[in-house]
Amino acid sequence: MEMRKLGSSGLMVSAIGMGCMPLSVPENRPSEDEAIAVILKAVEVGITFFDTADAYCRDQSEMGHNERLIGKALSRLDSSTRSKIVVATKAGLVRPEGRWEPDGSPAHIKAACDTALKNLGVDSIDLYQFHRPHPRVPFADSVGAFAELQKAGKIKHIGLSNVSVLEIELAMSVAKIVSVQNQFARNHRKPQQDGVLEFTRKHNMAFLPWSPLGGIKAAKGLAAAEPLLETLAVHHRVTPQQVVLKWMLLLSPHIIPIPGASRKESVVSSAAAENILFKLEEFEALND
Secondary structure, X not given: OOEEEOOOOOOEEEOOOEEOHHHOOOOOOOOHHHHHXXXXXXXXXXXXXXXOOOOOOOOHHHXXXXXXXXXXXXXXXXXXXXXOOEEEEEEOEEOXXXXXXXXXXXXXXXXXXXXXXXXXXXXXXXXXXXXOOOOOOOHHHHHHHHHHHHHOOOEEEEEEEOOOHHHHHHHHOOOOEEEEEOEOEOOEOHHHHOOHHHHHHHOOOEEOOEOOOOOHHHHHOHHHHOHHHHHHHHHHOOOHHHHHHHHHHHHOOOEOOOOEOOOHHHHHHHHHHHHOOOOHHHHHHHHO
């Protein structure tokens, strides 16, 4: 698979990563063995970038569920293959009674990092991301906790998620930021409209679209929502979902989509999207 720079981190990752949330959050999530098999299948087809979070679980009682799955899966790899894998995780959300609530306090972030290190089975986290700004905690204080963790050697690189250009600029005054993970899909173009996509490109940060296919329901209805996707999919003998992923790759080399997956077939399909060869007029039609 094509490799892309993870911003200014110096790390190279697969152009298409894997979002691991579907392995832990849904009520009908796969079993642990099935989930591990999906992760290992992703590695087999060339995916080297995995996105997780401690809050990817059903409720507070199983915080870290997704991190532990990844840790167990990657522990089965030989050392040579494992050395090529980059894992990004996050802190800043908690799950009381299944709700998604912010906790950007420095104490929480530091404690979450220590737990994440154990869950993943690593000495230092490749990319640690602030999951979401906390309205009652100064943003600079939250980012400052990540900077302290980096100085302590517990994390290698810092990323942000669900942020605005102003928040990115503030974070840059506190720490070196190598990536931004915001929602971006055909049905959610906000990063193109609010300047985040262009700002990250200009400042050599990777942009990691979460939910790049628009969510489970939207992903299934892509063809109906946009007939052009179906037309191109039929012409190239691929799926509308693959058309969307390839479109994102062509938008800019700093974009690294992380489509979620809970089945082996999904990761195989996502990884194959980079092989589509669009004509210029087809790409322009997708941008229209």
